Amino acid sequence: MAFDIFGKLAEERIKKAAERGDFEDLPGRGQPLVLEDDSNVPEELRLAYKVLKNAGYTPPELEAQKELMQVEDLLANAPDEKTRYQALKRLNYLTMKLSHLRPNSGIFSDNDYSDRVVDRLSHPRKASDSDKK
Numbered sequence: 001m002a003f004d005i006f007g008k009l010a011e012e013r014i015k016k017a018a019e020r021g022d023f024e025d026l027p028g029r030g031q032p033l034v035l036e037d038d039s040n041v042p043e044e045l046r047l048a049y050k051v052l053k054n055a056g057y058t059p060p061e062l063e064a065q066k067e068l069m070q071v072e073d074l075l076a077n078a079p080d081e082k083t084r085y086q087a088l089k090r091l092n093y094l095t096m097k098l099s100h101l102r103p104n105s106g107i108f109s110d111n112d113y114s115d116r117v118v119d120r121l122s123h124p125r126k127a128s129d130s131d132k133k
Contacts, residue, residue, distance in 0.1 A: 061101040068094040 017023065038046050041062070049059055071090045078084040 061098055064094055064098050064101065068098065 023029075038049070041049050049062065052059060068091065071087050071094060075084060075087040075091060078087055
């Protein structure tokens with residue numbers, strides 16, 4: 001019940017501020033919002049990670065996950081077998097590191113993750129008509 005009163009009060013104040021034009025000169029006005037993709041972060045850790053990120057600290061598993069994506073891209077575009085082999089070794093290491101940093105996560109519990117990545121990257125999907133444009 002108290003929430004309804006505070007909600008109505010807040011709505012009223014927001015409405016009055018908008019009528020006065022208090023929101024007209026805000027930075028970023030008219031620009032699209034930059035939303036962060038935190039879908040890979042467990043829900044119970046998102047707020048803590050956001051606070052850490054705002055403080056200039058990135059958790060180790062997020063850094064490793066970012067590097068993992070870069071290595072997957074390198075593996076997909078490797079110019080030769082030596083580069084592919086090095087990227088695959090790095091991919092295996094990062095997969096293991098992430099599974100130890102977040103042992104309760106189901107993302108990296110599958111032992112054939114790197115095999116699936118290599119298979120997917122070895123058999124690129126054919127470009128559809130919409131990709132060619």
